[in-house]
Amino acid sequence: MTTEPPETTEETEPGTPQSGAPSDGVARSYDEGGAGRAGDEEGALPGAESPAGDSETAAAASTADDGTGDTASQKSEAEAELAAQRVERERIERRKAERNGPIESGTKLSGKAADLLAAVRAVEGGAKPAATVFSEPEPPRRPAPEPVRRPQPAMTADAPAAPAPLTVDSVRRVLTEGGAPETLAPQAAAALGEGASDQLRADPWQLLRIGGVRPEQADGFARALLGAECAPDDERRGRAVTVWLLEQAALAGHTALELPTLTAALAQRGVPDADTAVQNTLAEGEALAFQDALDEPGAPARRDDEEAEGEERPVRVLVGLERYALAEESLADGLARLINSAPKQDGSAEAWERAAAAAGSAGELIRAVAAHGLVLHTGGEASLAEPAALLQAARALGLRAWAAAHSPQGRGRFSALLGEGERSEVPGVATVAGLLSGAEGPGRDVDGALDLDLLVVLDAPQLDVEAAALLTESLPDGARLVLAGDPALLWSAGPGRVFADLLAARICPQIASRRPDPGPLGELVSGIGIGELNQVEAPGKEVVIVPVRDAGEAVHRTVQLVADSVPRALGVPAEQTQVITPGHGGAAGTRALNAALKERLNPGPGRFGGFDPGDRVAYSPAPGRMVPGQVVKADAEGLHLSCAGESVVVPKERVEQSVRHGWALTAHQAVGARWPAAVVVLPGDAAQALTRPWVYTAFSRADRHLSVVHGAEQALPRAVTETPPKPRTTRLPALLKPQAPKTD
Known part of the structure; x- marks a missing residue:
């Protein structure tokens, strides 16, 4: 390791941005302090901001399509992907709606947790909850049966239509009247849809649905439109700020927030009665509440179906947005299907063993994949040689085997390991986004599932819950899934920590590579x-x-x-x-x-x-x-x-x-x-x-x-030795508990 001496040559300081340089987005012009930040790059709680600037997750939000439409005649890869994800989520939601089982509850609740659970049940019954209600918990949810696979539409769709010019113009007038930048009009029209101007007049805090807008800005907009009717305890403000906090938490990597954390954040944002704000948000169906049973410190881990009758267990109450709740439950169901169903028998046991014996360090991985539907593989850059050997062995056995990387560069590097060159399109290797959108990959069978027998997902720590759910739901019965990646890397830009949660759950074989990265x-x-x-x-x-x-x-x-x-x-x-x-x-x-x-x-x-x-x-x-x-x-x-x-x-x-x-x-x-x-x-x-x-x-x-x-x-050595990943709140570990092996 070489240390260069400080620079002594006098040179002109590199110039500042030119006047023609692009701005950082309309939302940032509305918030010079960096509207839309979710904290620093790795998952800060709502309200925290990074001294180094915008977080990467917030940057992802700021670069999202605002829905204004695309005038190009050809659909872009992103549009195809987003349309495909919408179709897949609608299918998942229909399947979830067919289930009659209640949300799992761990035990009797008291205090705020009981009030919140009662509020959820009141909503399910079509009534608005009272401020305080008490009821007995519902019985624990049994593991969901294996989902029935339904035909899926082709992974193409028309690009979303741009908001009508008249709608944008009417929104622009309301924004100007409220003192908000009129440049937000296209985004507001896309987010709120037809009648957006009327919605903003009736509920000015709907402005928070536009990326980059902060509560204090929405408050100023509401004061300008409502005048004396604007108050901190307005029910509309409480609901909007609650949803905004959950969205900021998602940008920071959380799929849900614990109830005390959410109410504390609401209090910091000037919501006088945080509990009522949460209950109102649940009553309007803008968020969902969950309770997950917790194991007491020092007690042996137990499966939910092993709980003694009448025994009370501690629980935590979580509140989250529906899209991430559906994604996590769908992911858990898809993983359970892979774990509990026998892999398709392609090749004899002797053929698999011969392939493993000839594969050197990849032998252990090949043996695990031969017998299991879900396998985790960990290691650094050099360890990619082992999934490559697995893919080649599987193809030799007649399996329709594919690999998917996080980026086009990762796809090219893995293709080179297969001896196929770093070309942009290589048979058998795709990107995750291209695979989901249908732009790359094997296509879909008559049932709408991916037409393959084995899928190796590289860069697995980069999978957020939504992408992971779509992948698992897209696999046919009897397929094998290998998630491979380096667990020491940063987690996904989107919400969740799928790979880390799976490693901690220990519900499937985990193969750790012993191939170190070479050199200094x-x-x-x-x-x-x-x-x-x-x-x-x-x-x-x-x-x-x-x-x-x-x-x-x-x-x-x-x-x-x-x-x-x-x-x-x-x-x-x-x-x-x-x-x-x-x-x-x-x-x-x-x-x-x-x-x-x-x-x-x-x-x-x-x-x-x-x-x-x-x-x-x-x-x-x-x-x-x-x-x-x-x-x-x-x-x-x-x-x-x-x-x-x-x-x-x-x-x-x-x-x-x-x-x-x-x-x-x-x-x-x-x-x-x-x-x-x-x-x-x-x-x-x-x-x-x-x-x-x-x-x-x-x-x-x-x-x-x-x-x-x-x-x-000293911040660098301190970060390496003392600062682990910032925690993310997710529900996946609790949802995976039924799949955990029993302990004596």
Whole structure:
């Protein structure tokens, strides 16, 4: 590990963003402090904000399609994916509605928990709950039967229609009257639908349904429209802020919030009676409540069906949005189906054993897959050779075997392991998004299931609950699923921690790879994974530490490394070097770094929304997804990009929301891809954003060389040794309990 001396040569500081640079979205112009933040990059609770700037999860929300429509004649990959997910969710919801079993309850409740449960039951009966009601708990829900598979529509659909111009105009008038930016009109019309202007007049706090708007802004809008009728204890305000907090929690990775956490957050937002606000939200069907039984500390784990009659057990009450509740329950049911059904018998036991014996370190994985419908595989970059060997062995046995990676870069790297070259389209290898949308993969059978026998999902920690639910629901009966990934990486940008929850549940075989990542970089990253920041010998300058005093010097040295030092010393060109920093905001965030790098590497006037041909960009076709690309040209159709070898046209009305400059990324954006060289920037103001998973993810994005622009002082070793992943609240562990093996 080499440490460079401080820079002594006087050079001009890289320039500031040009006047033609793109703004950070309409919502941000409404909130100069960064509206829509969910906290720092890894799942802060609602109300917390990152000193380093916007969180990656909030960035995903800010780049979401606002529903204004797409004028291009061809449907984009993102539109196809979103339409397919809507179709799949409708199917899942229909299936859930057919169930007669009540939501599982653990025991008798008292106090606020009993009031809340009674409120839920009152809603189910069609009545509005009283402020305080008491009732006996419902019996525990039995494990759901194996779901009946129904035919699924083809994974294509028309792009959503843009809001009618008259609707947008009427919304614009209401926004102007309330003092809100009229530029929010298209988003408000898309979010609220027909009659959006009337809805805003009747309930001004519906403005919170627009991404990036904060409660204090909605309060000002309501005061302007309602006048003296506006009050902090308004029932409409309580419901809207409750839903907003749950949405912010989802941006931070939670699928639900515990009741005390939610009521405390409501109190911080000035809601006088938080309990009543939650009950009203449940009464209107805008959120759902759940109670999950907890095991007492020190007591042996028990399955729910082993509970003694009349025995009371502690429970926790959770409140969440319906979409994530449905996704988690659907995921749990799909996993149960895989675990409890026998895999399709493709090949004899002797043939599987011969394949395992010939596969070296992948033998254990192949044996597990031969006998089980669900298998977990853990390991670093080098361990990908084992899923590759599994895929080849399965194909040799006659299985229709496919692999799906998180990103196009991951797809290309895995294809190279299979000996098929890093091409954009390789038979048997797809991206998760392409597989779900139907743009890639084997297609669907007559029953609507994916036409395959084995699916290996790479980068499994990046699966959020919705994507994971869609995948499991799409697998045919008798199929095998392997989830493979590095558990030390950052969790998904979307809500949930599916891979970590499954590893903790121990409901299926877990195969840990013993193949270490090679070289000084592999040694460094492996140490970080176990909480150790070690000095490593780097004779070929594989790892270089560049100390800096402040953020300005960090930007200056970063530009120097990318443009001069790394190409000259290592032969890695600037376009193959990726800069990674903790957040979008701040003096050394992605915005500042991208402005400086553009000025040095591809200066230009930014004629099209701040972009010029040759600019490196980060394109977000859907929330939580990012594809690196390069600007090719711009014309009347929009911004033409080249992303992972594919041509993409982004209509001009969507450029501001879905395209950012991409010389510098956050770690969440960079996960799933690797570059020959990486420059990780750690400014002093990012100290609180650093965690062990963040450092592990950022440092492991480099193949040959890693430069660390280090201004965080002791915050870096402290993050590695003392700061584990920030917790996420999910229901999946409780839903998986019936599948856990019995203990004597």
